[in-house]
Amino acid sequence: RRPPRRTSLVIGPAGSGKSTYCSGLYQHCETVGRRIHMVNLDPAAEHFSYPVSTDIRELISLDDVMEELGMGPNGGLIYCMEHLEDNLDDWLDEQLENYLDDDYLVFDCPGQIELFTHVPVLRNFVEYLKRKNFTVCAVYLLDSQFVSDVTKYISGCMASLSAMIQLELPHINILSKMDLVSNKKDVEDYLNPEAQVLLSQLNRQMAPRFHKLNKALAEL
Numbered sequence: 001r002r003p004p005r006r007t008s009l010v011i012g013p014a015g016s017g018k019s020t021y022c023s024g025l026y027q028h029c030e031t032v033g034r035r036i037h038m039v040n041l042d043p044a045a046e047h048f049s050y051p052v053s054t055d056i057r058e059l060i061s062l063d064d065v066m067e068e069l070g071m072g073p074n075g076g077l078i079y080c081m082e083h084l085e086d087n088l089d090d091w092l093d094e095q096l097e098n099y100l101d102d103d104y105l106v107f108d109c110p111g112q113i114e115l116f117t118h119v120p121v122l123r124n125f126v127e128y129l130k131r132k133n134f135t136v137c138a139v140y141l142l143d144s145q146f147v148s149d150v151t152k153y154i155s156g157c158m159a160s161l162s163a164m165i166q167l168e169l170p171h172i173n174i175l176s177k178m179d180l181v182s183n184k185k186d187v188e189d190y191l192n193p194e195a196q197v198l199l200s201q202l203n204r205q206m207a208p209r210f211h212k213l214n215k216a217l218a219e220l
């Protein structure tokens with residue numbers, strides 16, 4: 001049996017820094033002599049700061065779908081991803097044949113949160129990769145502004161947790177845009193937060209009728 005091939009799925013909300021992370025990772029691998037290929041899975045992407053080896057837009061692009069089917073950007077995106085799903089066993093199979101077993105593949109995904117919270121497309125994509133003998137890791141980018149305030153922190157954690165549950169993959173959270181954080185100590189406080197501290201911060205900001213909900217969230 002061949003050893004598993006390695007890949008990661010770069011996910012996270014729109015604008016969280018996925019493409020920038022991919023670009024940094026590409027440069028790092030180039031420097032250390034590791035063969036890496038970047039796969040663009042965003043049918044709406046236009047500019048890249050890394051060389052794209054395989055591009056979903058060769059199969060389908062959001063512009064074409066919106067123009068030809070009269071769909072809006074979100075419905076069109078889901079349509080494109082479902083089209084990809086329907087073409088995994090031919091189009092993507094053919095693309096993956098170009099790579100060697102030891103090559104590292106990185107999939108730069110679209111930022112629409114529904115793709116990794118409740119729509120099954122990415123989940124099915126992951127199952128496909130596993131069938132093809134890939135080990136898959138989820139890399140979840142979160143803008144560091146989400147660790148500047150307790151309500152944003154809860155919302156950021158919930159979105160990440162939802163991706164963890166939906167994809168069931170080894171999961172790495174990465175805080176992006178750390179250079180924009182003026183007080184690094186604030187971030188440290190959120191890395192291993194005490195439930196009780198979160199709860200009292202939440203309760204201070206919110207009306208008493210939310211206190212029971214806050215307690216349940218802080219415990220989670």
Ligand SMILES: Nc1nc2c(ncn2[C@@H]2O[C@H](COP(=O)(O)OP(=O)(O)OP(=O)(O)O)[C@@H](O)[C@H]2O)c(=O)[nH]1
Pocket residue numbers: 012013014015016017018019020021042109110111112176177178179180
């Ligand atoms: N200051 C700073 N800006 C960053 C950093 N990472 C990303 N950005 C900026 O944030 C914006 C969005 O970054 P992208 O890498 O395009 O984010 P994305 O998640 O790929 O975006 P979508 O594909 O549209 O979902 C760009 O203007 C980047 O230059 C960072 O570490 N620091």
